[in-house]
Every structure is written in structure tokens, then in C-alpha cells.
Amino acid sequence: MIQAYAPASIGNFAAGFDILGAAVADVEDPLRLGDIVTIEPAEQTSFEAMGPYAGSLPGDPGDNLVVRARDRIAAVLRANGAELPPHHLVLQKRLPLNSGLGSSAASIVAGLLAVNAFAGEPLDEAALYRMAGELEGTFSGGVHYDNTGPSLLGGLLVIAPAGPPCPLPFPDELRMIVVHPDLELSTAASRAALPREFPRARVVEFAQNLALFVHALHVGDRALLERSLRDPLAEPHRAPLVQGFEQVKRAALDRGALGCSLSGSGPSVFAVAEQGGARAVRDAMVAAFARAGVRADGYVCVLDAGARLV
Amino acid sequence: MIQAYAPASIGNFAAGFDILGAAVADVEDPLRLGDIVTIEPAEQTSFEAMGPYAGSLPGDPGDNLVVRARDRIAAVLRANGAELPPHHLVLQKRLPLNSGLGSSAASIVAGLLAVNAFAGEPLDEAALYRMAGELEGTFSGGVHYDNTGPSLLGGLLVIAPAGPPCPLPFPDELRMIVVHPDLELSTAASRAALPREFPRARVVEFAQNLALFVHALHVGDRALLERSLRDPLAEPHRAPLVQGFEQVKRAALDRGALGCSLSGSGPSVFAVAEQGGARAVRDAMVAAFARAGVRADGYVCVLDAGARLV
Numbered sequence: 001m002i003q004a005y006a007p008a009s010i011g012n013f014a015a016g017f018d019i020l021g022a023a024v025a026d027v028e029d030p031l032r033l034g035d036i037v038t039i040e041p042a043e044q045t046s047f048e049a050m051g052p053y054a055g056s057l058p059g060d061p062g063d064n065l066v067v068r069a070r071d072r073i074a075a076v077l078r079a080n081g082a083e084l085p086p087h088h089l090v091l092q093k094r095l096p097l098n099s100g101l102g103s104s105a106a107s108i109v110a111g112l113l114a115v116n117a118f119a120g121e122p123l124d125e126a127a128l129y130r131m132a133g134e135l136e137g138t139f140s141g142g143v144h145y146d147n148t149g150p151s152l153l154g155g156l157l158v159i160a161p162a163g164p165p166c167p168l169p170f171p172d173e174l175r176m177i178v179v180h181p182d183l184e185l186s187t188a189a190s191r192a193a194l195p196r197e198f199p200r201a202r203v204v205e206f207a208q209n210l211a212l213f214v215h216a217l218h219v220g221d222r223a224l225l226e227r228s229l230r231d232p233l234a235e236p237h238r239a240p241l242v243q244g245f246e247q248v249k250r251a252a253l254d255r256g257a258l259g260c261s262l263s264g265s266g267p268s269v270f271a272v273a274e275q276g277g278a279r280a281v282r283d284a285m286v287a288a289f290a291r292a293g294v295r296a297d298g299y300v301c302v303l304d305a306g307a308r309l310v
Numbered sequence: 311m312i313q314a315y316a317p318a319s320i321g322n323f324a325a326g327f328d329i330l331g332a333a334v335a336d337v338e339d340p341l342r343l344g345d346i347v348t349i350e351p352a353e354q355t356s357f358e359a360m361g362p363y364a365g366s367l368p369g370d371p372g373d374n375l376v377v378r379a380r381d382r383i384a385a386v387l388r389a390n391g392a393e394l395p396p397h398h399l400v401l402q403k404r405l406p407l408n409s410g411l412g413s414s415a416a417s418i419v420a421g422l423l424a425v426n427a428f429a430g431e432p433l434d435e436a437a438l439y440r441m442a443g444e445l446e447g448t449f450s451g452g453v454h455y456d457n458t459g460p461s462l463l464g465g466l467l468v469i470a471p472a473g474p475p476c477p478l479p480f481p482d483e484l485r486m487i488v489v490h491p492d493l494e495l496s497t498a499a500s501r502a503a504l505p506r507e508f509p510r511a512r513v514v515e516f517a518q519n520l521a522l523f524v525h526a527l528h529v530g531d532r533a534l535l536e537r538s539l540r541d542p543l544a545e546p547h548r549a550p551l552v553q554g555f556e557q558v559k560r561a562a563l564d565r566g567a568l569g570c571s572l573s574g575s576g577p578s579v580f581a582v583a584e585q586g587g588a589r590a591v592r593d594a595m596v597a598a599f600a601r602a603g604v605r606a607d608g609y610v611c612v613l614d615a616g617a618r619l620v
């Protein structure tokens with residue numbers, strides 16, 4: 001039996017809409033925030049979804065991203081004159097859908113990794129990376145690597161238009177606080193909230209802020225990191241879709257977070273804080289959601305190392 | 311007598327429209343590409359412009375940027391109850407106007423530095439930086455630091471919206487080739503060629519490319535530097551205003567330049583190349599301009615250390 005784990009991820013990581021993404025692991029339970037896919041030989045090929053969020057998945061297994069991932073690898077094998085042996089494929093759907101936590105990316109990546117291993121590794125890492133982005137594109141309406149990339153490779157990544165993504169250094173003593181409110185917001189709806197065009201001054205502000213964020217991480221300038229850990233592009237348009245967001249952000253910053261923004265397209269929210277204050281930031285964010293009438297779960301996280309066989 | 315030199319600069323340094331700027335020095339004659347301002351005590355205050363491009367300056371001395379710089383510092387002194395002593399102020403206007411070489415910035419910065427020294431240094435570096443950007447704004451229609459910043463402080467800088475600019479590491483073995491064609495193009499006309507709004511995909515492409523450029527410099531990734539040393543935002547709109555640009559760019563890249571784009575708002579063009587091939591790149595660019603019917607001067611440059619008393 002082969003079992004693959006792929007972590008949750010924060011896409012649109014603050015300064016980097018469609019460009020920066022981070023894989024995360026709950027410090028208290030490193031495999032909690034991710035999906036698991038299992039594959040083992042069987043007499044007949046079958047697929048099964050289980051886990052807390054299996055009930056939210058599409059009813060037709062053919063629409064499941066893990067099945068589509070499996071079919072892609074089977075097609076690669078067939079093109080080489082080989083055949084994927086009959087198997088039993090299981091998705092443990094542990095990440096909530098439409099949460100902004102890279103749930104679809106985690107299913108895709110765990111599926112690709114497990115099936116690729118089962119098939120004798122016909123695909124190398126670069127091919128898995130491309131295939132994961134393409135599968136994400138069929139789901140979210142555009143090829144984006146800022147969730148699939150980190151979920152596969154781990155760390156905080158700058159996605160590159162050609163070639164592999166670039167890992168950014170990230171201070172060991174910082175934590176990411178991920179808070180998932182009990183709200184649903186589809187990626188498509190959240191993308192629709194964005195304007196199609198942006199004024200020149202906003203374009204410059206966005207790019208400048210991103211450049212300073214990357215620079216701050218490389219030189220270890222905490223004050224500059226704090227100033228640039230923000231999203232001037234998408235957040236102003238998307239935040240109104242997330243009930244309580246402004247209060248939650250205010251609560252995080254008041255507790256000393258360096259920054260706070262939407263995770264991916266929302267509704268999850270993430271903050272970055274020093275290790276020592278991370279729990280207090282998490283609790284303040286969950287409490288602020290509660291005051292806005294929204295139940296939420298909060299996690300103190302580090303960067304995850306990326307998808308792996310477990 | 312106090313004499314200040316301020317170097318030419320490459321604004322909009324390829325990937326960084328309004329964000330990246332570099333101060334340059336001709337390797338054959340390090341003070342060739344810059345303006346010089348001299349100030350000395352005199353019985354009556356007077357101003358004089360000389361040098362190869364003095365004839366292109368505004369006829370009214372009150373419109374001269376060096377005189378305006380002097381007046382700003384005089385105003386600071388007056389606010390503190392002091393008075394600038396009578397003096398003779400001289401601008402050696404050595405950089406061509408409207409060239410894309412940061413000519414106005416060099417005059418402003420040399421003027422501020424000379425007069426500030428003459429006045430007993432009422433302004434510190436941060437105040438000079440702000441004042442230089444503001445004066446540039448009165449001239450070019452918007453506060454921009456991507457020429458005044460490098461001219462004052464030297465190096466290749468990321469301009470920050472608040473606080474000081476951030477110097478980027480730059481490989482010692484790279485050269486900047488600056489080619490100034492005998493064409494005039496006002497900053498205002500070149501800005502007018504830019505759209506007011508940009509589509510989302512272009513915004514992401516621009517910011518992503520800039521982030522990768524900054525990252526490439528920090529990690530010393532020459533291949534990534536080459537891929538990201540380009541301007542997807544302004545160049546497509548401005549290049550048609552510069553006769554011969556596409557041929558010159560092609561000539562530079564064919565000779566092994568890592569990248570080639572407009573310097574500032576043009577018409578000057580710059581390329582980045584390895585030290586060993588820099589002269590060949592320069593000669594090919596000048597020859598390409600000649601084939602397009604444009605006389606041009608070319609210089610192989612290193613980063614300049616910024617304005618200084620000489």
C-alpha cells in the first residue's frame with residue numbers, strides 16, 4: 001500500500017497575488033492540515049472518498065480531482081505502452097472545500113504523488129509540478145501554481161512563469177496562524193470580485209510592495225517585512241466577501257501580528273507572528289470571528305516541507 | 311569653493327517601472343556621465359550654467375532645477391532664522407536633457423549636495439533624499455525617486471514607499487551599457503504613451519517578474535536574472551517612440567547581453583552584459599542605431615557610488 005500526504009497551503013500569500021504560496025503544517029499535529037491518498041493493488045479498480053469533508057465532494061467520482069490525477073498518470077503510462085494495474089484508490093478528504101486552504105491542490109498533489117509512486121514513478125518532480133498546476137486549472141478556471149506548487153514542494157515559493165518556483169528564506173522564529181471560518185466562498189466567486197484592470201499607481205504599489213517583501217526576507221529586515229506583509233491588490237476587493245474579516249485582521253495586528261490577510265481567495269485568514277505570541281494571535285482571531293457571529297478553527301503553523309509518502 | 315558631482319542614472323531599471331533605479335559611471339571616465347555644481351562665496355549672489363548642454367536649459371534661471379534646489383535649502387535655513395550667504399552658483403550641465411539618463415535628477419542632486427555643504431549641512435541624507443524626489447516631481451509631473459535616489463545614494467535601488475530605498479546586490483562582473491541616441495523624447499510624452507490601466511494578467515506578470523529579478527540578484531542565479539531582466543509593463547508602449555529601438559535591442563541580445571530595455575522613459579537604451587563582452591555589446595548597439603539612421607553615443611558602465619563632493 002502506498003500513502004501520500006499533501007499539505008494545506010496559503011495561496012496569494014499577502015504581497016503576492018497569484019505569485020506567492022506557502023505550505024503549512026500545524027505545529028501541534030503536523031499531518032492535520034492536509035489530504036491523504038492511498039492506493040493499493042486490487043482485483044478491480046475502485047475509488048472511495050472518506051474523511052470529514054468527503055460528503056462535500058462531487059457525487060460523480062469521475063469529477064473527483066484524485067481520480068482525474070490518477071487518469072492523467074494512467075494516460076502517461078498508456079502513451080508509453082504500459083497500463084496502470086487494477087487498484088483501490090482512497091482519498092481521505094481532511095481539508096474543507098472552498099476554504100482558501102488549498103484543499104483542491106492538496107487532493108491533486110496527494111493523488112499524483114501516490115499514483116505516480118504506485119505506477120513506478122513515470123513522472124519526475126518537474127512533470128508532477130506542471131501536471132498539478134494544470135489539474136488545478138481545470139478546477140479553478142486558470143492554471144495557478146501558488147497552491148499546488150507549495151503543496152508539492154513545500155516552503156514559501158515565488159512561482160515563476162517558466163522553470164521551477166523559487167523558495168524564499170523564511171525566519172524560523174515566525175509562525176503562520178491559519179484561521180478557517182465556517183463560511184463558504186467559492187474560488188470562482190472570489191475571483192469574480194476582482195477588477196479586470198488596475199490603475200497604474202496601484203500596479204506600481206503592488207509590485208513595489210512584493211519586491212520589498214522578497215528583499216526583506218533575503219536580508220532579514222523584520223521592520224520591512226512587517227511593512228510589506230500586506231496585499232494592496234486583491235484584499236480590498238475580496239475582504240468584503242468574508243464576514244468579520246476586518247475585525248479579525250484588527251485583532252491579529254493588535255496582538256502583534258506582523259501582517260494578516262486572506263488565505264488564497266478566502267474565506268480563511270492567515271497572520272504571521274513571532275513564535276512567542278502566535279497562540280495569543282490565533283485566539284484573538286478566533287474570538288473576533290465569534291464576535292462577528294462566525295465559528296472558526298485556528299491553527300498555529302510552520303512551513304511544511306511539502307508532499308511526501310507516509 | 312565646494313563642488314558636487316551627481317551621476318547619471320537608469321530609472322525604470324527594466325523589471326522595475328517607477329521602482330528600480332541604478333546610478334552609473336563610465337568605466338573609462340568615471341565623472342563623464344554626471345552633472346557638477348559649484349558654489350563659492352561672492353559679493354553678490356549669481357547663477358551661471360555652462361557645459362555642453364547649458365544651451366538646452368530654460369532661459370529663466372529661476373526655472374533651473376539647481377536654482378530651485380538652492381532656494382529650498384535657503385528656505386530651510388530661513389525657517390531656522392539663518393540666511394544663505396551671497397554666493398556664485400555654477401551648474402556644469404554635462405548630461406543631455408530629456409535623454410532618459412536622469413539628467414534632471416543629477417542637476418537636482420548635485421545642486422542640493424553642493425548647497426547643503428555650503429550652508430553647513432542643515433539637511434541630513436534622508437532629508438536630501440526626500441527633497442530631491444519632490445523637486446524631481448515638480449519637473450516630471452509626479453514624485454519619483456528612481457532617478458534621484460540612485461543619483462544621491464548610488465547603486466541599484468528598490469525605491470520604498472516609506473523609509474529609505476533598499477540597495478540590491480549586483481554582480482561585480484556585470485556591466486551596464488548605456489547608449490544615448492541623438493533623439494529627444496520628453497518624460498511627459500513618454501509617460502503619456504502608457505495606459506492608465508493594466509489588465510490583471512499583465513499586472514501579475516510584471517510583479518512576478520520583478521520579484522524574480524530581486525530574488526535572482528540575492529541568490530546569484532544568473533539564468534533567472536537573464537529571464538527576469540525585462541520590462542513587460544512600460545517598454546511595449548514606449549519602445550515605438552524610440553526610432554531603432556527593436557534593432558538595437560536585438561543587436562544587444564545577439565551579442566550576449568543578459569537584457570536590454572529603455573533607460574528611464576527613453577530615448578536612451580541600456581543593456582546588461584558580462585564584463586568581457588560589454589564593449590562588443592556597446593559597439594553593436596551604436597551600430598544598430600546608425601543603421602536606423604540615428605547617431606548615438608555608447609558607454610560601458612559600472613554602478614556609481616552616488617553623489618559626492620569632489
